[in-house]
Amino acid sequence: MAKIKTTFFCQKCGSQYAKWQGQCTSCKSWNTIAEELVQKTVKSDWQGTTAGTKQIPKPTLIHDIVTSSEERLKTNDKEFNRVLGGGIVPGSLTLLGGEPGIGKSTLLLQIALNLPFKTLYVSGEESQKQIKMRAERINPNTKSCYLLTETKTQNIFKQTVSLQPDIIVIDSIQTLHSDYIESSSGSISQIKQCTSELIQFAKETATPVILIGHITKDGSIAGPKILEHMVDTVLQFEGDRNHVFRILRVNKNRFGSTNELGIYEMLGSGLREVSNPSEILISKKEEELSGNVVAATIEGMRPLMIEVQALVSTAVYGTPQRSTTGFNAKRLNMLLAVLEKRAGFRLGAKDVFLNITGGINVDDPAIDLAVIAAILSSNEDVALENHLCFAGEVGLSGEIRPIQRAEQRILEAEKLGFSTIFISKYNKLSLKNTTIKIQLVSKIEDLVKAIT
Secondary structure, eight states, rough: OOOEEEEEETTTOOEESSOOOOOTTTTOOOOOOOEEEEOOSSOOOOTTTTOOOOOOOOOOOOGGGOOOOOOOOOSSSSHHHHHTTEEEEEEEEEEEEETTSSSSSHHHHHHHHOSOOEEEEEESSOOOOHHHHHHHHTTTTTTTTEEEOOHHHHHHHHHHHHOOOSSSEEEEEGBBOOOOOOOTTHHHHHHHHHHHHHHHHHHTOOOEEEEEBBTTTSSSSSTTTTTHHHHSSEEEEEOTTSSSSSEEEEEETTSSSSSEEEEEEETTTTOOOOOOOOHHHHHSSSSOOOEEEEEEEETTEEEEEEEEEEEEEEOOOSSSSEEEEOOOOOOOHHHHHHHHHSOOOOOOOOOEEEEEEGGGOOOGGGGGGHHHHHHHHHHHHHOOTTTTTEEOEEEEESSSOOOTTTTHHHHHHHHHHOOOEETTTTTOOOSSSSOEEEEESEEEEHHHHOOO
């Protein structure tokens, strides 16, 4: 009988140690190192072929390699196609991560049910009846999606050989286990082994595989960091569970851009694609209200018009409050300091609340101008006209700095019916025959004179 071999892995970063220790020397985390069984005498691939019996590949001159132009697999989800760069690449491995309950399983089940070709949906977390109940809400008439509830990779590969699906969806990678590693499901060694087998299967059969991955409490995908290096594409599904909007971002893509994103709306019948999010993120008001301003921002490669709301009131207690939703609180404090220093507004004794509508988080510095306009509007209790929008970054000296892709923002504002957009004087524009008025400002004082 072979001797049982164990080793120690850090459950956060995946570093390996010969013996236990309290702190991981790689990620500096405490009490994350655990013992795992790694005993195996013979290594095999996904087909069960041992390493010694496989034919060793020989070096080939790049010029002699014959390539065939394989078309991407187009899904019926335009947002998903956009994020992936035009569709699913044959033989690729995609990893989707997100908060619990955000809608990862719903998104991939919806895509699997609406695909025009044979799909295998493998679930290790739910029973067939539970998935059937969700599928009836999304698309009850599908005839090309097969369901398999299995966690052992060897059994999954046996079913794929007989079924020969065009695409495989696995929910989730943390529930799979392989016979070639004797540790428990979800451990570092099991995740690495199962992912390695899936990569070999995808590359040898040209079958794309989409994985769902759990995340840790700090928002990173659970398991070793090498998992994200192994796969071809890493997607992040995020949003606030108290709001209906979800954003699909791409953190890594070997076959396309990482600047794209898709926006969905969560409904009872599944996720609805939002083709024009600007019209949804801007509220329809019958009367003009103070503190409401529209900003032209960029999310990925897509221009968005979002509504910025500010409320300035006299502080009841000694220390004024600074509260933000969807915006960086430290940046808000910086903008308030600039307003007080450069424009003479005394806001040190007032509460300031800022909100980005729709439940989305915005990191674009180009909404600084809209934030200041909203604060000034609320402070003076003067409503700004609904046809105004703003795009500009504010510097510490009060100057309005130029922004990236200003022309794209202007065209989006014009398309949605805005008549005037405030933008930095230092932006070089080459637009012609535009109906929207471009108001150029160089410093905060110019903005104050224009809106007050």
